Amino acid sequence: MILVTGGAGFIGANFVLNWLKACDEPVINLDKLTYAGNKDNLASLAADDRHIFVQGDIGDQVLVAKLLATHKPRAVLNFAAESHVDRSIHGPAAFVETNIVGTFRLLESVRQYWNALPSEEQGRFRFLHVSTDEVYGSLEADAPAFSETHQYAPNSPYSASKASSDHLVRAYHHTYGIPVLTTNCSNNYGPYQFPEKLIPLVIANALAGKNLPIYGDGKNIRDWLYVGDHCSAIQRVLAVGEVGETYNVGGKNEMANIDIVHIICDLLNAIRPRADGKSYREQITFVKDRPGHDRRYAIDARKIEAELDWRPAETFETGIRKTVEWYLANQQWVGRVMSGDYRDWISQNYSERKGV
Ligand code: NAD
Ligand code: DAU
Numbered sequence: 001m002i003l004v005t006g007g008a009g010f011i012g013a014n015f016v017l018n019w020l021k022a023c024d025e026p027v028i029n030l031d032k033l034t035y036a037g038n039k040d041n042l043a044s045l046a047a048d049d050r051h052i053f054v055q056g057d058i059g060d061q062v063l064v065a066k067l068l069a070t071h072k073p074r075a076v077l078n079f080a081a082e083s084h085v086d087r088s089i090h091g092p093a094a095f096v097e098t099n100i101v102g103t104f105r106l107l108e109s110v111r112q113y114w115n116a117l118p119s120e121e122q123g124r125f126r127f128l129h130v131s132t133d134e135v136y137g138s139l140e141a142d143a144p145a146f147s148e149t150h151q152y153a154p155n156s157p158y159s160a161s162k163a164s165s166d167h168l169v170r171a172y173h174h175t176y177g178i179p180v181l182t183t184n185c186s187n188n189y190g191p192y193q194f195p196e197k198l199i200p201l202v203i204a205n206a207l208a209g210k211n212l213p214i215y216g217d218g219k220n221i222r223d224w225l226y227v228g229d230h231c232s233a234i235q236r237v238l239a240v241g242e243v244g245e246t247y248n249v250g251g252k253n254e255m256a257n258i259d260i261v262h263i264i265c266d267l268l269n270a271i272r273p274r275a276d277g278k279s280y281r282e283q284i285t286f287v288k289d290r291p292g293h294d295r296r297y298a299i300d301a302r303k304i305e306a307e308l309d310w311r312p313a314e315t316f317e318t319g320i321r322k323t324v325e326w327y328l329a330n331q332q333w334v335g336r337v338m339s340g341d342y343r344d345w346i347s348q349n350y351s352e353r354k355g356v
Helices: 010-022 039-045 061-071 085-090 093-115 119-124 157-176 198-207 227-240 257-271 302-308 316-329 331-337 340-351
Strands: 002-005 027-031 051-055 075-078 126-132 180-185 212-215 221-223 246-249 254-256 284-287
Touching: 002 010, 002 061, 010 027, 010 039, 010 227, 027 061, 039 051, 039 331, 051 061, 061 093, 075 093, 075 227, 085 093, 085 157, 085 340, 093 126, 093 157, 126 157, 126 227, 157 180, 180 227, 198 212, 198 257, 198 316, 198 331, 212 257, 221 257, 227 246, 227 302, 246 302, 254 257, 257 284, 257 316, 316 331
Parallel strands: 002 027, 002 075, 027 051, 075 126, 126 180, 180 246, 212 284
Antiparallel strands: 221 254
């Protein structure tokens, strides 16, 4: 059995669904169900007794100790986090609370559990921490991609909180011997991504006839990876990764935001044309930039490729088509997650960007 945290969010839910498609090892899924967590993502597992869902906080040491003692997982995979950079700019406290303090408390719970395991089980146990390339900060246009030895230089409250959690995980290995693994992945896209993030926001706004807001000049670069490929990388690291190591995960797919938005518009033009026959590109609006906006991320994934024989299965072309088709086929899901809470966030984040 494995314990997954944050498994009702975008990547965690994809991971749990893929895991249980591929094997019968049960999953305990601990998720606080914040605005980003959605049990609908796991609806297909409702009658599946290999999946045990528990609503709760990674920082609740009483609850986590009980889950560990009852289910005796062979691994804990930590996806739970506050994950949206813009929200971290508006309200950093939740990011410190969950990403730093929550991870610390989770590590403490795991340490107590692990200390009491027989030594053979201690050796087999893994704590896998899911992190981000944003901990490395921003790259110049011609700089080499981030390798695992790149210096940490986080620039947003989100990336600073993830960097802190990475350091705590590292310290729990070096100090207490906990068998940890860390993955630092680039931007994901795919089914079940909350429509506050660029790709699902653009798809949802395009279909709703709203503006497609592009921060700054639209030339910021991200290195996009299909979520299923991130999940396969995590599975691979869990299975054969070397304890104490970190692995960068990416799709060698650097693209400027404006190019991503053009691709989405063109796909929608072809699959679901606007009633007036005009291009969705007409909805593009350049808006005020994100403060401290990192210019470029790029991942050097040679370590995971060479040492763990991992490769992404999707190209951007196949992955973005699947993604657009998924959102078109799942408009009810989109409608449900765009609750009153969501509308409050959209007005908070975008009203100040008007007219730029
Ligand atoms: P998400 O915001 O979609 O989901 C986060 C999940 O964590 C939600 O289900 C939420 O309810 C849960 N959660 C939040 N606080 C919690 C707490 N205190 N206790 C228990 N559960 C809690 O995020 P995501 O995009 O799926 O990202 C998952 C992980 O992957 C994060 O750690 C993120 O930093 C990392 N990551 C994300 C990306 C990306 O592009 N989305 C890329 C690299 C790494
Ligand atoms: O790099 C990995 C990270 O990718 C993860 O750690 C984060 O959890 C995840 O949210 C993502 O962070 P980004 O800030 O890169 O993703 P986001 O989708 O918010 O933005 C992608 C780019 O698009 C970024 O340059 C900002 C820009 N953008 C975003 C939004 C929401 C816009 O131009 N307009 C928008 O409305």
